[in-house]
Amino acid sequence: MADLAVNLAGIKMENPVMSASGTFGSGVEYDSVFDIGMMGALVTTGLTLESKVGNRPPRLCETPAGLLNAVGLQNPGVDVFIKDVLPEMLDFGVPVIANIAGSTKDEFVEIAEKFSGTGVAGLEINISCPNVKTGGMALGTAPEVAAQVVGSVVESTDLPVIVKLTPNVTNIVELARAVAAAGADALSLINTLLGMVIDVEQRKPMLGNVVGGLSGPAIRPVAVRAVWQVAQAVKIPIIGMGGICTGRDALEFILAGASAVAVGSAFFNDPLAAVRIIKELDEYCGEHGVDRLQDLVGAVWK
Amino acid sequence: MADLAVNLAGIKMENPVMSASGTFGSGVEYDSVFDIGMMGALVTTGLTLESKVGNRPPRLCETPAGLLNAVGLQNPGVDVFIKDVLPEMLDFGVPVIANIAGSTKDEFVEIAEKFSGTGVAGLEINISCPNVKTGGMALGTAPEVAAQVVGSVVESTDLPVIVKLTPNVTNIVELARAVAAAGADALSLINTLLGMVIDVEQRKPMLGNVVGGLSGPAIRPVAVRAVWQVAQAVKIPIIGMGGICTGRDALEFILAGASAVAVGSAFFNDPLAAVRIIKELDEYCGEHGVDRLQDLVGAVWK
Amino acid sequence: MNGPGEFICRVSRQVSLGTNYYLIELEAPVLAQTVSPGQFAMLCCGEGFDPFLRRPLSIHQVNKHLGLVSFLYKVRGKGMSWLSRRQSGDQVSLLGPLGRGFNCSKPGSKGLLVGAGVGVAPLLFLASELVDRGWELFILMGGRSESGILRPDTFMEYGEVKIATEDGTSGIQGSILELLADELEKSSFDRLFSCGPVAVLKGVQGMSKEKGIPAELSLDEWMACGVGACMGCVCQSADGSYLRVCREGPVFEAGEVVLSG
Amino acid sequence: MNGPGEFICRVSRQVSLGTNYYLIELEAPVLAQTVSPGQFAMLCCGEGFDPFLRRPLSIHQVNKHLGLVSFLYKVRGKGMSWLSRRQSGDQVSLLGPLGRGFNCSKPGSKGLLVGAGVGVAPLLFLASELVDRGWELFILMGGRSESGILRPDTFMEYGEVKIATEDGTSGIQGSILELLADELEKSSFDRLFSCGPVAVLKGVQGMSKEKGIPAELSLDEWMACGVGACMGCVCQSADGSYLRVCREGPVFEAGEVVLSG
Numbered sequence A, B: 001m002a003d004l005a006v007n008l009a010g011i012k013m014e015n016p017v018m019s020a021s022g023t024f025g026s027g028v029e030y031d032s033v034f035d036i037g038m039m040g041a042l043v044t045t046g047l048t049l050e051s052k053v054g055n056r057p058p059r060l061c062e063t064p065a066g067l068l069n070a071v072g073l074q075n076p077g078v079d080v081f082i083k084d085v086l087p088e089m090l091d092f093g094v095p096v097i098a099n100i101a102g103s104t105k106d107e108f109v110e111i112a113e114k115f116s117g118t119g120v121a122g123l124e125i126n127i128s129c130p131n132v133k134t135g136g137m138a139l140g141t142a143p144e145v146a147a148q149v150v151g152s153v154v155e156s157t158d159l160p161v162i163v164k165l166t167p168n169v170t171n172i173v174e175l176a177r178a179v180a181a182a183g184a185d186a187l188s189l190i191n192t193l194l195g196m197v198i199d200v201e202q203r204k205p206m207l208g209n210v211v212g213g214l215s216g217p218a219i220r221p222v223a224v225r226a227v228w229q230v231a232q233a234v235k236i237p238i239i240g241m242g243g244i245c246t247g248r249d250a251l252e253f254i255l256a257g258a259s260a261v262a263v264g265s266a267f268f269n270d271p272l273a274a275v276r277i278i279k280e281l282d283e284y285c286g287e288h289g290v291d292r293l294q295d296l297v298g299a300v301w302k
Numbered sequence C, D: 001m002n003g004p005g006e007f008i009c010r011v012s013r014q015v016s017l018g019t020n021y022y023l024i025e026l027e028a029p030v031l032a033q034t035v036s037p038g039q040f041a042m043l044c045c046g047e048g049f050d051p052f053l054r055r056p057l058s059i060h061q062v063n064k065h066l067g068l069v070s071f072l073y074k075v076r077g078k079g080m081s082w083l084s085r086r087q088s089g090d091q092v093s094l095l096g097p098l099g100r101g102f103n104c105s106k107p108g109s110k111g112l113l114v115g116a117g118v119g120v121a122p123l124l125f126l127a128s129e130l131v132d133r134g135w136e137l138f139i140l141m142g143g144r145s146e147s148g149i150l151r152p153d154t155f156m157e158y159g160e161v162k163i164a165t166e167d168g169t170s171g172i173q174g175s176i177l178e179l180l181a182d183e184l185e186k187s188s189f190d191r192l193f194s195c196g197p198v199a200v201l202k203g204v205q206g207m208s209k210e211k212g213i214p215a216e217l218s219l220d221e222w223m224a225c226g227v228g229a230c231m232g233c234v235c236q237s238a239d240g241s242y243l244r245v246c247r248e249g250p251v252f253e254a255g256e257v258v259l260s261g
């Protein structure tokens, strides 16, 4: 067994494989399928101040090697979440990171404050959701705006603050630098690409929300590039994600500069994806004489 | 037979199916495979003022439902092209559009001027190539810079000027508006997405050029979204491209607002893709009682 | 809770039921023991990542004794096409059992099953379970033409079968909803059970309300996770919120949901 | 010019040659008539868009009379794996013939073929053509172990075969390059023909220069179009420019190219 452990901005994980926000429910849904306690960390679905019904269906559409979704942050709201859902997530015994989605800076702060002392290991600030009208990507494309949101959250919490960035920008490095300067403890790269599918029979968009976020293996090269660019520009650790389906995919992100990785859409292709990826990472280390997986972080450019 | 013809900014095509720049050589390469004269129009590979050797290999890497390339505009230079290659392209009897790639505004103008009276039907200004150090995308992400290049070319030529945009921007609509205002006669959407693949055995990038452009079905939802956004914002016609492999794919772009479409990577999956797409467009029209395909342009939002 | 599991199953049989319809039987002993009518499984239907998502299919028939589970399906696109090319001995991965099925323990003794097209798939397993529980069943089957009426002889083993086809090639010419209206005029039922295109489900929902007969409807939505984790597969509930078809469904009481489309 | 065409071919035979190696024979009468040794075809190796690109395979054997063309291949990833599951009667699309093959009309009468691993694939067709033209051939085959020495008996029909394996399970223990050095010491040849990993090609290139014996090398690069349209598959030429492996190659005179990797 190689040492797969990682300490990500103070969040201690036994291995670098996390769940990607919005794709893994509270973990309970997969409880009977595999041992959730094997995961490096769990990330909650996007949480808003008030409960949110989400977008109207259809919310999903398959694309070549990918998936377009426009869930629109359906969730019970942060209070209900903390009361009803968080306890069962914490029961898995692995760090839980809350993905929070305010529609204004002040909402972000309010949600962040609610998480003090709840047992979550960190906050992931979602300023990159393409599927909501307010907040989301709107707060995450202009570096100054993003930095303001991040700065306020950092001030209002003792928890490590991870900032999740959108790839739908001209210059992701500039954005990453701005939020790092504002005090972010880590970055999550990438959220989905803005996309659209049209139903040529009905001559209307496939999704109820018209546009949605593209995820899955289709976007992996874009995600690896983003991690590679950003890792060379900032000093804070990066969680890489976007189409990771195998240990080799995870390694691409690690070699590009990610300290941890998240598995999202891959669960839909193979519910055992995360367990398999952890095993494949260990096998790779074994075959290549790697003692500590963290030694490989950024090896492509270091 | 439905009427598939389109007059794109003065370029008269019998059907809307063109070749995408850089993927179809001069057409001669496919001459024995199918009747090139069936195509709506041919677009040349990216042409520079001087000859260009291109990037070092490997230049290609397959990705899930896609392809990453970093050819880097290998071409014989515009003079040799006009003398040796253009004549055989014109022989196919369909409009030929020259894709031009200057590294500065002045170079764009110089290349554009060389094409006067050569028989090409139009110019496609490539300010979106991700694989070159100067010019390319660097000139195509800031609206003001792009508008300057386009404005200068428009002044220096009588040919219709098509501007090819990159999707690697925060706001493609703003970019499209700027080049439309600068006098562009049409737009091509989209060029490739910036991506990267890492060889986990060698622990180095797969491509000689490190990063490359992602094309193919994987990016289609991003391309359809871009066309849908831009078509609603500008009045000039759009050539849609990005992962088109079937008649239905082409229809997605047309319904989103494209007047014509280009086939690129699909040739690598099926050399007969363009012929088949034209047939499938005709079949769709037949089955759905569509007399003129152009009536469907933008039908999703009109 | 006895949750779903991931299983790699050997194909024991693949039977073509005329153009585009197939029956695939898998060795899945655990699933056979735990599944109930109306539940489904997510089947992996390809090798690379295109198609990327698994396909939801209702459990069609179960042989607990032999540990066999079968699915009845229509080839629409590449996923089902891939599945139809599996042969006995090949392996197929699936996640199941999933979702909330039909409620076979509700009181009643006279049931009417309404299945349109490949929507009859979950109704066979349901019929066998209900008959075991002493219900008397009447079965309406509808389709475009005779070739779309799937396994009528097998259904006849569980109750009286009536058929409607749009072109009249089998049974009466017309819609299954006409057949349903007729039937509801003629006799009374304790419960309706239906699966099929949304137009048919809407018809059933309407008549259920009109006649005051409870009905259970099996819904169809695009799915990604199948377990309730992604919030992708929702339908609208009567109170305006959204319910996950894969978790709160796929079978709903007719009054619970607002059907659209 | 007699250019390539797109053909849908029936599989007439698929033969497993031990772990990971296969021989597939296709009905391709037009291709059989027009192809020459060293040329290749781009085979469609999947259904959806993953894998997306076609796979280049060298023509291994041709039966003009029966209109059959066969390919010898190693399963590396998903493309070849898919191909290996095709059975007789299935269909495979291919584009061919492609590229510039070996130059069989160059003067000479004594040739040495150097094939490492699955690199022997194009050499069988070449051998049959050269022997038809009156050449006397000597054939060196190399591989990791015996299982990687493909069809040695068939090669023996065309000339004397010598084998080198890394583990000594067949022929001498060692590299095919040692065998080559030996052979070039012992006798003289008019021309060398080689295909295999770049390390082997480099060795051949070096000795060809040293001994002043012309050599032709068949190169391997990732390909997209296969016809010279995309500029994706280049190798470096002696003058520093880039040559398309699919068009100016895949077979090059040893002096034409700079090998890297």
Ligand SMILES: Cc1cc2nc3c(=O)[nH]c(=O)nc-3n(C[C@H](O)[C@H](O)[C@H](O)COP(=O)(O)OP(=O)(O)OC[C@H]3O[C@@H](n4cnc5c(N)ncnc54)[C@H](O)[C@@H]3O)c2cc1C
Binding pocket: C040, C051, C055, C056, C057, C058, C059, C071, C072, C073, C074, C075, C076, C077, C078, C079, C080, C081, C118, C121, C122, C219, C220, C221, C222, C223, C250
């Ligand atoms: C709970 C549940 C149970 C089901 N049980 C069965 C069953 O027992 N037998 C059976 O034949 N089918 C069943 N279906 C439908 C089945 O899942 C789809 O037909 C299948 O996914 C189509 O896959 P494909 O790859 O062949 O087609 P695709 O290529 O994916 O699609 C072909 C066409 O069908 C549409 N489509 C695909 N999937 C869905 C979907 N889930 N909802 C709406 N439209 C869709 C697409 O838009 C496209 O136009 C069930 C669906 C659900 C949700």
Ligand SMILES: Cc1cc2nc3c(=O)[nH]c(=O)nc-3n(C[C@H](O)[C@H](O)[C@H](O)COP(=O)(O)OP(=O)(O)OC[C@H]3O[C@@H](n4cnc5c(N)ncnc54)[C@H](O)[C@@H]3O)c2cc1C
Binding pocket: D040, D051, D055, D056, D057, D058, D059, D071, D072, D073, D074, D075, D076, D077, D078, D079, D080, D081, D118, D121, D122, D219, D220, D221, D222, D223, D250
């Ligand atoms: C002109 C030409 C002729 C060829 N003839 C033969 C032949 O007769 N028999 C044969 O077995 N092989 C031949 N090859 C190589 C063959 O094309 C590849 O092995 C095949 O594409 C692998 O496909 P795959 O889907 O199985 O593997 P993939 O999943 O695509 O790849 C598996 C591994 O092989 C590497 N790889 C894949 N293709 C290439 C390539 N073209 N160059 C370098 N690395 C690659 C990948 O990086 C990966 O690590 C030839 C190649 C060329 C260019």
Ligand SMILES: Cc1cc2nc3c(=O)[nH]c(=O)nc-3n(C[C@H](O)[C@H](O)[C@H](O)COP(=O)(O)O)c2cc1C
Binding pocket: A020, A021, A022, A023, A045, A046, A047, A067, A069, A071, A073, A099, A126, A129, A164, A190, A191, A192, A214, A215, A216, A217, A219, A241, A242, A243, A244, A262, A263, A264, A265, A266, C230, C232
């Ligand atoms: C159905 C679905 C729901 C998602 N919901 C969220 C969310 O609530 N918050 C968030 O930050 N990202 C969300 N994402 C984005 C993922 O966390 C991840 O960034 C993206 O899907 C890329 O990873 P993948 O390709 O492995 O899925 C969602 C993705 C999917 C597919």
Ligand SMILES: Cc1cc2nc3c(=O)[nH]c(=O)nc-3n(C[C@H](O)[C@H](O)[C@H](O)COP(=O)(O)O)c2cc1C
Binding pocket: B020, B021, B022, B023, B045, B046, B047, B067, B069, B071, B073, B099, B126, B129, B164, B190, B191, B192, B214, B215, B216, B217, B219, B241, B242, B243, B244, B262, B263, B264, B265, B266, D230, D232
């Ligand atoms: C190998 C290759 C070379 C390309 N060269 C050029 C080029 O020279 N100029 C240009 O404007 N676009 C170039 N492109 C981009 C295509 O024209 C097209 O915009 C893109 O590939 C998306 O379409 P597709 O998915 O159908 O390939 C190239 C694409 C590929 C795959």
Ligand code: FES
Binding pocket: C222, C223, C224, C225, C226, C227, C228, C229, C230, C231, C232, C233, C234, C244, C245, C246, C247
């Ligand atoms: S498919 Fe994921 S919640 Fe239903």
Ligand code: FES
Binding pocket: D222, D223, D224, D225, D226, D227, D228, D229, D230, D231, D232, D233, D234, D244, D245, D246, D247
């Ligand atoms: S593969 Fe396209 S030029 Fe060779």
